[in-house]
Amino acid sequence: MPAAAAARGGRGARTGGTGPVTAAGPAAPRPVVLYAAESLFGARTGVGRAALEVARAVLRQPGLAELHPVMGGRLLPGALFDAPPEARAPAAAARRPWRDRVAALPLAGAVAVSAAEALTRRSMRRAAAAALGASGGRALLHEPNMLPRPFDAGPTVSVVNDLSWRRHADAHPADRLAWIDRHLPRALRQVSRWVAISEFTADEFADEFGLDRARIAVATLAAGDAFRPVGADEAAPVLAAHRLADKGYVLAVGTLEPRKNLERLAAAHALLPAALKRRAPLALAGGIGWGGVEAGPALARAMASGDARPLGRVDDAELAALYARAAAVAYPSLYEGFGLPVLEAMACGAPLVHSATTAVAETAGAAGMPVDPLDPEAIAAGLAAVLEDAALAARLRAAGLERAAEFSWAETARRVAAVWRDAAGLP
Known part of the structure; x- marks a missing residue:
């Protein structure tokens, strides 16, 4: 039985090759989630740490979701979430081919951006089809860092971590601000549901962009297991x-x-x-x-x-x-x-x-x-x-x-998974 099909069955699976990582659980329908993995590479930021902790907490709870790490339009090995940082680095090469193809095109400006987005959508459709296998249906894209890559094969859920790029622009390089401004309008159109990491951030994001506050759920962060009293x-x-x-x-x-x-x-x-x-x-x-x-x-x-x-x-x-x-x-x-x-x-x-x-x-x-x-x-x-x-x-x-003690990654994962189910139209 293919790994994807086995993972959608009653027992679930962890795979060492390209494919899903799932927690064991019942055969009830679960969201099939393409989990954007870019933030898991390089120097670990707060966003990357949270993305990894949420993924691991989802996998520890039966039946929440089926996760497929994806980057550059390619599914990555399912063991990625359990790997140490140095073992994850080689997988970063997965994002290079489509970027190289775009860079080779004789295009510039808005035309180049449009071409890049079209190639990304095409590769993400293939990733979604591979994740779904013979089961059909629709996959969902989860973006831990606000601005998702273009995706039209199912709903998109994105995490809003803060609005520091608006409130404290001096805390960000100019090229980062320009990149956000270029991609934010598309993200606002594409994203079905948002997840904010605090009530403060949810309210601020809704007010800033005139969004229906009901579209923004709150899933707070938590301290990792390493953080405990030390004698x-x-x-x-x-x-x-x-x-x-x-x-x-x-x-x-x-x-x-x-x-x-x-x-x-x-x-x-x-x-x-x-x-x-x-x-x-x-x-x-x-x-x-x-x-x-x-x-x-x-x-x-x-x-x-x-x-x-x-x-x-x-x-x-x-x-x-x-x-x-x-x-x-x-x-x-x-x-x-x-x-x-x-x-x-x-x-x-x-x-x-x-x-x-x-x-x-x-x-x-x-x-x-x-x-x-x-x-x-x-x-x-x-x-x-x-x-x-x-x-x-x-x-x-x-x-x-x-x-x-009032915060836990397990609860964060349950809240995020509830948003996935809602976005995917699952009970």
Whole structure:
């Protein structure tokens, strides 16, 4: 029996070759989903992490859906979702042939875009037919990163992660903004149902583009399994590697880009009493962002003096240890569609000082210390309160753990799968 046919039967299957990955479950009709896999390659962003976690959570729950990873109009190996990042990289070559064909055409401007879209639709139709096999019906395209590739062989569901490209254009390269503007009108016509990662993002997206709010479901994110309380002994090697003391630093997580607000955070930290600054320097976990963004004057002074220590990119295990053993975690971002580091910090039992605005406040609920992200003095007051009041810090740690437990990738997967079923017309 072909793998696709077996996967649509009562037992389901995981295949190592090109084809579906399905969770075992009943023979009731399930959405056949072409799962856009572009975000799973390269440097792992928040979008890529969420896309992978949702896919894996779908596969762990019987009967939710049949998933076919697809990129460049080609089905990829079904084992892709379980593979480590380095094993997924070779599959990225699947997207090159159709791009090479388009690049070879003697076309330019709108004509080239139209030709590229036509080739993509054709290859995606073939991918849908291969996924469906002899069963017929219609496949559904799921796009984790808002702008789907052209697809006309069934409905499209897209995830809206934020509107930072509208609200904070300075946080994005000009070519990215131009690409979004070029493809967004088609996406608004093509997408049947949208999924937003917070109520804030759903409301903002509907208002910005005049969409019926009923077309936008909300499926929040969750912290990964790596994010949990970590004891002092277990975390000791990580802290030693970064020259940090247990409960002796303020952790900030995020790339060096304007909307992460690290400049105001550094200015706020500079306002703390000298003894408190020495006891709890800033530890900055994250990359440099796009375009080689430079640190602002306050952050540059803090790094020069040792009051701020750049840690660079860290893996999840290191990050969990850094969250768990921090005296406080500061997340004063100016704009977020969800704010996943907020949830990760709470899941590790860290006392949290966070922005009182956008989706950050929604994600934190009542479990953190909200501050005005535009006011360094307010940020400093929040940090000082947590650093100087052990009872307050303990209450925030406990409240954060309770709040984080309200979120799970299993529930996210169920919500996304419900949107798939609705878009596909399944009960």
